[in-house]
Amino acid sequence: MTNAVAGLGLAPDAAMVTFPIEMFLPGSDISPVEARKREFYDGLTRWRSAFAADGAAEAPMIRVQSASVEEAFSRANDLMLTNRWGDGLPLWPPTRERVDWILRGAAQPRGRRVGIFPPRGGVTTIETCAIALAMAGGRPEYLPVLIAAVDAFLDPESGSAQLQAASGSAFPVVIVNGPIGAQIRLNAGFGCLGPDPQRPAGASIGRALRLLQQNVGGALPGIGTMANYGGVRYTNVVFAEDEANLPMGWATHATERHAHAPGQNSISLAFANGATNIRRRGAKRETPEEDALQGMYRMADFMRVPNMPGLAGYEHGTPGILMIPGVVANTMAGLGWTKASIREFLWEHSRIPAEHLRRAGSPAWIEIDSSKVVRESIALDPWPITASPDNFIVVVAGGGHPTNGYWLQGYSPGVVGRVLELPSTFDALLAEAERDLGPVTPGPGGRPPR
Amino acid sequence: MSEDGDSRIIGPMVTLEFHDPSGAIEVKQHFAPRVTSLQGKRIGFVSNDQWQAFRMLPLLKKLLEADFPGIEVLPIDAFPQGNAVIGSEETAAQVKQSGVDAVVIGNAA
Numbered sequence: 001m002t003n004a005v006a007g008l009g010l011a012p013d014a015a016m017v018t019f020p021i022e023m024f025l026p027g028s029d030i031s032p033v034e035a036r037k038r039e040f041y042d043g044l045t046r047w048r049s050a051f052a053a054d055g056a057a058e059a060p061m062i063r064v065q066s067a068s069v070e071e072a073f074s075r076a077n078d079l080m081l082t083n084r085w086g087d088g089l090p091l092w093p094p095t096r097e098r099v100d101w102i103l104r105g106a107a108q109p110r111g112r113r114v115g116i117f118p119p120r121g122g123v124t125t126i127e128t129c130a131i132a133l134a135m136a137g138g139r140p141e142y143l144p145v146l147i148a149a150v151d152a153f154l155d156p157e158s159g160s161a162q163l164q165a166a167s168g169s170a171f172p173v174v175i176v177n178g179p180i181g182a183q184i185r186l187n188a189g190f191g192c193l194g195p196d197p198q199r200p201a202g203a204s205i206g207r208a209l210r211l212l213q214q215n216v217g218g219a220l221p222g223i224g225t226m227a228n229y230g231g232v233r234y235t236n237v238v239f240a241e242d243e244a245n246l247p248m249g250w251a252t253h254a255t256e257r258h259a260h261a262p263g264q265n266s267i268s269l270a271f272a273n274g275a276t277n278i279r280r281r282g283a284k285r286e287t288p289e290e291d292a293l294q295g296m297y298r299m300a301d302f303m304r305v306p307n308m309p310g311l312a313g314y315e316h317g318t319p320g321i322l323m324i325p326g327v328v329a330n331t332m333a334g335l336g337w338t339k340a341s342i343r344e345f346l347w348e349h350s351r352i353p354a355e356h357l358r359r360a361g362s363p364a365w366i367e368i369d370s371s372k373v374v375r376e377s378i379a380l381d382p383w384p385i386t387a388s389p390d391n392f393i394v395v396v397a398g399g400g401h402p403t404n405g406y407w408l409q410g411y412s413p414g415v416v417g418r419v420l421e422l423p424s425t426f427d428a429l430l431a432e433a434e435r436d437l438g439p440v441t442p443g444p445g446g447r448p449p450r
Numbered sequence: 451m452s453e454d455g456d457s458r459i460i461g462p463m464v465t466l467e468f469h470d471p472s473g474a475i476e477v478k479q480h481f482a483p484r485v486t487s488l489q490g491k492r493i494g495f496v497s498n499d500q501w502q503a504f505r506m507l508p509l510l511k512k513l514l515e516a517d518f519p520g521i522e523v524l525p526i527d528a529f530p531q532g533n534a535v536i537g538s539e540e541t542a543a544q545v546k547q548s549g550v551d552a553v554v555i556g557n558a559a
Contacts, residue, residue: 010477010478010479010480010481011477011480011481014481015481015484023502023506024501024502024557025502026502028502030502030505030506030509033506033509033510033513034509034513037510037513037517040510040513040514040554041488041514041517044484044485044488044493044552044554045484045485045486045487045488046484047484048484049480049481060470061467061468061469061470062467062468062469062470063465063466063467064465064466065463065464065465065466066463066464066466067463067464068464069464071464072464072465072466073466075466076466076468080471083472085471085472093466093468094468094469094471095466095467095468095469096467096468096469098468099469116476117473120475121475121476122472122473122474122475123473123474123475123476124473125473127469128471128473131469131471132471135471211471215471215472215473216471216472216473368532368533368534369534370533370534370535
């Protein structure tokens with residue numbers, strides 16, 4: 001619970017009496033409350049905050065000295081771990097030179113304030129973002145995506161204030177639309193949620209966002225975040241929609257969800273807390289129609305579970321993000337499917353019979369929800385897992401192979417979009433990247449990025 | 451916050467200076483002043499009704515009443531309960547209006 005109140009402008013401590021989790025479970029022994037009653041009394045009478053000063057306390061520079069570059073690098077990494085700033089993987093020390101280099105990707109002044117990172121309440125500026133990106137092994141041309149993602153993350157609509165600390169292990173998902181995806185080597189195809197030396201941008205950007213969540217936001221496991229498992233948090237999820245393989249007539253996610261103009265560089269941020277492959281292809285002699293329909297049922301069936309993260313975004317957010325590869329999207333489009341009809345199908349066929357909700361105890365969660373729309377939904381049988389088909393996110397992404405789809409289970413009160421701001425020197429940054437990393441390789445399906 | 455090199459090493463040293471990545475912290479408002487004593491005070495509870503609060507907070511109310519003569523501890527349900535409402539401005543206004551000297555908030559896990 002440390003830092004839990006700092007995001008409100010209070011000091012990052014509070015008068016708290018903490019107990020082991022066992023005491024908070026049904027049927028627990030609560031006698032420790034009596035044994036430690038003096039701590040409650042002291043909290044009401046004698047406690048004082050250790051952070052008495054007003055204003056902003058600036059973070060200092062750190063200095064290490066060693067006999068060799070290698071040793072200095074090693075000491076810097078050790079120091080970052082002991083200060084709880086690392087993630088266990090090697091970090092690039094954010095030297096002035098490195099951070100200044102990253103800041104070449106900023107369209108805004110380095111001191112511009114982006115927001116306050118919950119729960120700790122660290123002040124987040126363009127420079128703070130650049131420091132995290134430097135640590136994560138990033139490059140200047142990645143910075144516009146990171147800044148926009150942080151800005152969306154800190155938007156109250158995203159729900160990050162709660163999800164940063166909650167036990168449900170939410171991780172941000174950043175979907176990038178527009179030409180910048182291919183330009184900065186974001187993956188939209190094979191392995192787009194994993195490591196790829198040909199398209200490394202997503203890992204660095206997502207890792208930088210995670211480092212900000214932890215170092216500036218204070219979301220340390222068991223201290224600032226009670227995430228039970230914390231999956232997918234090394235790099236979060238950052239990928240581009242495979243616009244090169246969008247079927248004719250299908251709009252991008254950015255246009256559908258945020259009304260961003262086609263071709264505009266933008267990001268969309270949602271939270272998820274599950275990631276699962278769904279085998280959608282048939283195994284025998286299915287017709288194209290059967291193959292598509294059976295795959296849709298299999299995906300909808302997978303969503304029809306009385307798992308409650310969807311409640312967070314029931315009204316305005318999303319129950320999840322369905323990723324389908326371009327080759328499948330084009331086959332389905334040829335059969336008349338659209339993103340809208342896919343969403344309608346998922347909404348209709350992922351409904352849960354009330355009896356299944358009851359046996360799982362789910363109605364209690366629905367009844368205590370803060371949203372009237374959620375509370376009233378309990379009358380529906382079968383119960384839709386989200387208030388509207390439009391809440392489903394359908395994106396075209398993944399390798400050019402028809403067997404699998406992918407479901408990122410939503411835990412997302414909102415879905416927040418941002419248009420990217422690029423520096424006037426962006427083309428020069430891309431040229432430098434080509435000099436450093438070689439030419440951009442073709443996108444999924446062998447098509448060159450556009 | 452700095453770490454000096456090993457003093458046994460002789461010869462030129464490599465210095466690596468880098469940013470603290472944790473960002474600045476702003477304190478824009480102070481916590482409420484503590485009461486000097488609990489005797490004769492009016493104490494309230496704001497409960498999210500989760501994590502065994504329905505058992506722990508009544509126990510704490512009983513302990514306060516036993517240990518401090520003249521204390522008035524309001525019923526656990528004197529204010530709205532539940533995560534959805536305890537952080538609202540309306541609840542805060544009700545707490546202020548009740549004239550309590552101090553409030554205990556629980557439970558989080």
